[in-house]
Amino acid sequence: MLNKAIVLVFLAGFLILSMSCRKDFDYSSSQGDLTFSKDTVYLDTIFSNIGSSTYSLTVYNRSKEDVIIPSIRLEKGNKSNYRLNVDGSAGKSFTNVPLFARDSLYIYIEITIDIENNSENSLLYTDVIQFDSGSNQQNIPLVTLVKDATFLYPGTNTDGTKETITLSTDANGNEIKVQGFVLDDDHLNFLNDKPYVIYGYAVVPEGKVLVINAGVRVHFHQNSGILIQDGGVISINGVLSEDEELLNGEVIFEGDRLEPQFSDIPGQWGSLWIAKGSQGNTINHLTLRNANIGLFVEGDDVLDSPTLYIKNSQFYNSATYNLFANGASIAAENVVIGSAGISSLHCQLGGNYTFVHSTIANYWNKGFRNTSTIVISNYNLLNPNEASDLIKADFKNCIIDGINDFELSLLTDNQNAFEFNFMNCFLKFSSTEGQLTNPLFDFESSNNYSNLILNGQTDFFNPYLDDFRIGLDSDVVNAGDSNVASTLPLDILGKERSSNADLGAYQAASKE
Structure with missing residues (x-):
């Protein structure tokens, strides 16, 4: 029995040893x-x-x-x-x-x-x-x-920390500081020989003008942007591109990740911020995409001359708003304001606004959105006690569309002025009894609405991919006011507008 037990132990040990070595021998x-x-x-x-x-x-x-x-x-x-x-x-x-x-x-x-x-x-x-x-x-x-690129970034302080600037103040008046730097005179003229990459907020100070030439590409790192301070000015001078795919004449603002998977990720960078007190800013042929707030414009309570002129420009895919105006004065022509996480266009605290031949449409599909494509108010939505006159909000030959039932919100405190007008516009607004009893949405009122196309078919090429060109089957074809169209004889792509102009930034085209 003893010998048999020894044999069994020996065999078990040999089996265990064989199994432990098998991995090596089998490779x-x-x-x-x-x-x-x-x-x-x-x-x-x-x-x-x-x-x-x-x-x-x-x-x-x-x-x-x-x-x-x-x-x-x-x-x-x-x-x-x-x-x-x-x-x-x-x-x-x-x-x-x-x-x-x-x-x-x-x-x-x-x-x-x-x-x-x-x-x-x-x-x-x-x-x-x-x-x-x-x-x-x-x-x-x-x-x-x-x-290769021109890199612009904050300096380093003596204690090893990065240079900061005051971006704004909070509700209690405390300064909000972020990493940033003041652009020196050598960097106030962006050339198109190579791209620019910005870390932190690049500041244009009082008395200085940042000139961005045609064909320039500006890429922003996370939490970065451009701040135009009181008395500073930005002049973006893009031109009509010869190649619609390459956009060789366009100025482009976007994030600094160039891989294809980042091409439509919102919130990659901060904002182009035009602060209170800055006047006479101009933007022509700019494509801005994938920001947090694409363009943030603050007014200065003096609305006789525009804070900002925008022409032939496109704003897409911001995490919150593509264009947020705070008591500002903006004149916009041939502008496309596309999808955003909250609203495409938000104008609050009054102001003075004119949009002509503009397409403002929100087909956001990256999450839930319960706000309208356009929100206009004469008070601060976060602080209703802060209010100011809405001197004018005029929309002429425009498209206001989106995937929600009501793509226009008008909010007044019933104390300050609230003047608005929609002339020859397409409006997505599926009316309900509650909305119809609101006098702001009395679409029969000639004081505020004329030649309105309420709901219908826009026939966009591919709005979910920010392609807001219109097809020949669109209800907006030949619906524009000819006198308004005569002031803008070319659409955003340089195509001639006939006497029977189409609404929005684009003239209709075949999808073939």
Whole structure:
């Protein structure tokens, strides 16, 4: 019995030992027959010194045997600007990586590169991930386009903190400070030779003018923007683009992430902020997208001359508002104000506004929205005791549309002036008995409404992708006032308006 027990213990120990070693014995070296999810990894375009997104490559072992990959490495080794993470381990070179039969492993890839110190002196940076070596070696190229740019950012204080500026004050009068800096005279004329990347808020101070020339691209880091202070001015001088896809003449404001997956992510940067006391600002052929508040304009209680002139410009995909005016004076022509998380256009605390041949439409599909496309009030919605006269809110030959039932909100304190007029406009407004009893929405009143198209078909090309061109089947075709149209003989794309002009910023076109 004793001998039998010894034999059983010996056999059990041998079995345990065999099982513990089996993993090592069962692996064989890969024979160059790995397969991959991509034959080349393109990391899209990045700016110099700004890290990329994380990209992935999947490696497959489609054989029936567990294998060991002797080496996975970057061809340029430690000098490579790429970074790898192989199955949870970070580095640039890995050895003896196991891969089970009919299994896969993930490789994650990132890059940061300083274009000025790039010894290859090329905007196209490449490397290769090498699997194994010799006759079994397999290669996956890595390709990244690196853009040079002019970087503008806050300085560093003596205590190591970043320079700050006062952006505004809170309800208690306390200063709200953010990272920012005052633009010096050398940076008050943006040229189109290379893009600009702004960190923090770039400030245009009193007595200075920021001139942005045609074709300029301005990219903002998170929580960054431009602040035009009291007495400062911005002049954005885009022109009609020869190429509608490249927008070569347009000035473009957007975030600093160039990868395609960031092309329609709202809230990537702060705002273009025109502060109280700034007058005579001009914007022509600007496309602004993916901000928190796209354009924030404060008035100065003197509304005889516009705070801001806007022409031929487009505002899209802001997390809250595309255009927020606070007691301001704005004159806008051929403007498209598209989808936003709260309202496309918000005018509060009175003001003086004129919108001509403008398309204001909110097809927000990134979350729930219960506010109207346009909100106009003569008081501060957060502090109703703060109110001022709405001298004028005129909309001529415009489109006001969206996916909600009521895309216009008019709010008055019944004490201060509240003057508004919609002339030859399309309005999305599915009336109810409660709305009809509100005198502000008496659409039969010639004092406030004339030649109104209430509801109907706008026939936008693709409003969910911010394409607010109109098709030939739209109810707004030939619905414009000819006298108004004669003051704007060209639409936002430079197309001639006939005597029977269409409503909105675009003349109708075939979708073919």
